[in-house]
Amino acid sequence: QQQVKQSPQSLIVQKGGISIINCAYENTAFDYFPWYQQFPGKGPALLIAIRPDVSEKKEGRFTISFNKSAKQFSLHIMDSQPGDSATYFCAASIRGYSTLTFGKGTMLLVSP
């Protein structure tokens, strides 16, 4: 499976600010793009996901923007809170294969 490239590696945002994490992929067979949140000592937990037939999906303060032509997708966290401080992973999967290819992660710190 092709690599999923994630940036930035780390991010510091003030409370109430917007956190933006970007991912890019190469394999056009990918058709499912989830974002996972991981706290220290825990496994990744699904945050939000999108399929390539839509350009944006919003769930509460979390929004995925998807650009199929550019093969890029991003996570926006609005009104960031200290409790959002965690590592975020983008991932991608191919229809019919329930395996995920992950990015390397972004460590987010929201300062009070």
Next chain:
Amino acid sequence: DAGVTQSPTHLIKTRGQQVTLRCSPKSGHDTVSWYQQALGQGPQFIFQYYEEEERQRGNFPDRFSGHQFPNYSSELNVNALLLGDSALYLCASSPDREYYGYTFGSGTRLTVV
């Protein structure tokens, strides 16, 4: 409703030894996948089990093997441990062919010394 349960939570082994990690999937899930997460990296797919058969495998050597039992629980075995095998090993379960239902356990932290 219990999620994915993994045991043990931490493990220290010596280089060259063998290790077995265990996973109980979430209720209603019959597919189990194993991932290796090195420090500061994203999880990497090792293999997936369904109906007691290895269905897919990632780019890992044969030293990594697994098993799935009739109750859907699974084991990951690693032989001839190397220092580079030190990582967090994650088990994820899902209903078959419904990858959006992926649920991860908290993992087993393996340290090879």
